[in-house]
Amino acid sequence: MAHHKSAIKRARQNKKRAIYNRANRKAYREAIKAVRLAKTVQEAEALFVKATSILDRVASRGVLHKNNVANKKSKLALHINKMKAAQA
Numbered sequence: 001m002a003h004h005k006s007a008i009k010r011a012r013q014n015k016k017r018a019i020y021n022r023a024n025r026k027a028y029r030e031a032i033k034a035v036r037l038a039k040t041v042q043e044a045e046a047l048f049v050k051a052t053s054i055l056d057r058v059a060s061r062g063v064l065h066k067n068n069v070a071n072k073k074s075k076l077a078l079h080i081n082k083m084k085a086a087q088a
Contacts, residue, residue, distance in 0.1 A: 024063040028054050028072075035076050041083050048076055 002008045031051035038044035052073055059069040 021063050024058050024061060028058045028064070031055070032072065032076065036079060038083075041080065041087055044080050044083055048080055051076060 002011050028051070031047070031054045035044055035047045035051050038047055055064070055069045055073055058064050059066045064072075
C-alpha cells in the first residue's frame, strides 16, 4: 500500500486510466473482429470505415501508437483486397 500522498494519487490515476484503456482496447478489437468476420466485401468495406475511425481515435488518445494503428489498418485493407480478389 502506498504511503506517500503522491503515490496514493498515482495509484488512483492508474486505476482510472486502466478502465479507460480497457474500454478503448475493447472497442478497437471488436471493430477489427467485425471487419474480419464480414461475409461480403461491401459489408467489410463499410465496417472498415468505422474501424479506421475507431483506430484513429485510439491513436490520438494514446492507447496505441500511431504506427501500430497504421499497421492494423494496413492489414485490414489487405484482408479486404484479398476478399475482393477471391470474389472476382
